[in-house]
Amino acid sequence: MNKREVLEKRLQQITDTMDSIEEIINEIDFAIPKAAKDLVINALKSDEITNIMEAIKERRPPKLVIIGRTGVGKSSLINAMFGTYLAETSAIEVGTKDSQVFQYKSNDEVLFEVIDTRGIKENQQSLTSTAEDDLKNVIEEFEPDAFLFLTNGADRTTLKEDAIYLKEIYSDQGITVPLVTVITRIDDIEPSRIKDPASYTQRKKDNIAIKEQQVYKVLEEVGLTDSFIIPVSSYIEWNHEKPEILSPTERSELVIEFDGRYNIDKLVDFLEENIDFRAAVYLMLNNKIDLAIEKIANKFVKVFSTASAGVAITPIPASDIVVLIPIQIVQVTLIAYLSGRKINSKAAREFILSLGGVALFGFGLRFVAQQGVKLLNVFIPGSGSAISSTIAYSGTYAVGKAAIAYYIEGKTKAEVKKEMEEMEKEEQFQ
Numbered sequence: 001m002n003k004r005e006v007l008e009k010r011l012q013q014i015t016d017t018m019d020s021i022e023e024i025i026n027e028i029d030f031a032i033p034k035a036a037k038d039l040v041i042n043a044l045k046s047d048e049i050t051n052i053m054e055a056i057k058e059r060r061p062p063k064l065v066i067i068g069r070t071g072v073g074k075s076s077l078i079n080a081m082f083g084t085y086l087a088e089t090s091a092i093e094v095g096t097k098d099s100q101v102f103q104y105k106s107n108d109e110v111l112f113e114v115i116d117t118r119g120i121k122e123n124q125q126s127l128t129s130t131a132e133d134d135l136k137n138v139i140e141e142f143e144p145d146a147f148l149f150l151t152n153g154a155d156r157t158t159l160k161e162d163a164i165y166l167k168e169i170y171s172d173q174g175i176t177v178p179l180v181t182v183i184t185r186i187d188d189i190e191p192s193r194i195k196d197p198a199s200y201t202q203r204k205k206d207n208i209a210i211k212e213q214q215v216y217k218v219l220e221e222v223g224l225t226d227s228f229i230i231p232v233s234s235y236i237e238w239n240h241e242k243p244e245i246l247s248p249t250e251r252s253e254l255v256i257e258f259d260g261r262y263n264i265d266k267l268v269d270f271l272e273e274n275i276d277f278r279a280a281v282y283l284m285l286n287n288k289i290d291l292a293i294e295k296i297a298n299k300f301v302k303v304f305s306t307a308s309a310g311v312a313i314t315p316i317p318a319s320d321i322v323v324l325i326p327i328q329i330v331q332v333t334l335i336a337y338l339s340g341r342k343i344n345s346k347a348a349r350e351f352i353l354s355l356g357g358v359a360l361f362g363f364g365l366r367f368v369a370q371q372g373v374k375l376l377n378v379f380i381p382g383s384g385s386a387i388s389s390t391i392a393y394s395g396t397y398a399v400g401k402a403a404i405a406y407y408i409e410g411k412t413k414a415e416v417k418k419e420m421e422e423m424e425k426e427e428q429f430q
């Protein structure tokens with residue numbers, strides 16, 4: 001099994017566990033009153049937790065709409081995101097000939113599905129309103145996870161025109177998926193001889209920042225204010241001069257000889273954070289596996305902390321700790337599974353208790369004020385329950401972070417405990 005298959009097996013274990021959550025809770029070896037048990041089970045079946053488990057099961061390639069002229073660097077960008085020279089095949093023809101779905105594959109596995117509007121811009125005169133409507137219909141049917149607008153960093157002549165076109169396609173349809181404006185080929189920005197990102201000079205960086213500002217302004221002018229703007233270089237030299245003439249198998253064997261990629265990681269991170277989690281999980285699995293483990297673990301911590309805050313405001317005939325500990329046990333168990341360790345609820349409980357006060361009382365209020373403002377608005381109906389809810393959130397959060405440090409990052413318990421204490425101090429005295 002390769003690393004990815006190993007992680008997929010662990011994910012399977014996790015979703016199986018969550019599918020039989022009642023049994024897990026019933027097996028916990030300390031007395032939990034029935035009412036508290038029900039509350040815990042309910043909390044663990046929250047929409048957020050359920051959605052994540054479903055997303056893990058139903059993971060699928062991200063679907064992108066890429067808007068950009070011929071040669072702007074669409075294919076290169078996708079190759080750069082994977083660090084592999086992918087085969088691009090037009091898959092299903094939908095609607096007009098101008099808007100096909102392309103699949104980017106490596107070893108027969110589809111990594112991305114892309115609607116590429118190339119060619120349309122070039123023949124704008126011939127772009128009738130019917131053609132544009134067709135495109136809009138196609139996009140609607142495709143249900144993209146994100147829009148990527150690519151504009152050439154070294155050539156500003158078409159920016160405004162393209163932005164207006166983008167606005168028509170993206171904004172007027174009431175699309176809510178994230179819009180990312182990618183400024184391509186920024187390695188060509190002066191001084192253009194510098195291709196190695198580690199050697200970018202201040203002057204080059206300043207010029208990139210100016211470029212970013214210019215793009216921001218134009219987008220603002222046409223009324224596209226909520227786009228994430230990112231300047232990138234997809235510049236890669238492969239160990240073959242004409243990769244495009246190679247067969248799919250030969251392509252997947254190509255090796256990077258010079259890596260000039262700039263900000264590509266940041267772009268991938270943004271997508272992973274902001275697109276439908278089904279596609280995000282897929283993206284993570286196809287990238288650096290170790291990072292995927294940590295990212296999925298962090299997602300668990302978020303939803304388990306939220307679930308904890310939720311139970312804290314529900315009045316129950318038992319102390320909060322009785323409901324929090326089981327939630328934390330499940331959280332720690334899943335994080336351990338992610339790392340490849342199989343632990344039982346007793347071991348999870350011991351781990352939690354070994355953390356001391358932070359597990360029970362969280363990081364205190366300041367932490368939650370920073371991390372959970374949104375949460376507070378959602379969950380706090382009256383001031384009376386505010387404290388237990390915030391403590392519940394930050395307690396479970398702290399336990400989750402500790403579990404990541406211990407099981408995934410391989411730190412010792414002593415190190416983890418010290419880290420937690422320092423974090424807590426910082427939160428209190430800042």
Ligand SMILES: Nc1nc2c(ncn2[C@@H]2O[C@H](COP(=O)(O)OP(=O)(O)OP(=O)(O)O)[C@@H](O)[C@H]2O)c(=O)[nH]1
Nearest residue numbers: 069070071072073074075076118185187233234235
């Ligand atoms: N220096 C540099 N060249 C790039 C970069 N991205 C793409 N290129 C080059 O620009 C040319 C066009 O890139 P493609 O990725 O094929 O562009 P495309 O948008 O997919 O083009 P079409 O599929 O024809 O619409 C190729 O020669 C790439 O090597 C970049 O970031 N830096």
Ligand SMILES: [Mg+2]
Nearest residue numbers: 073074075076
């Ligand atoms: Mg292309």
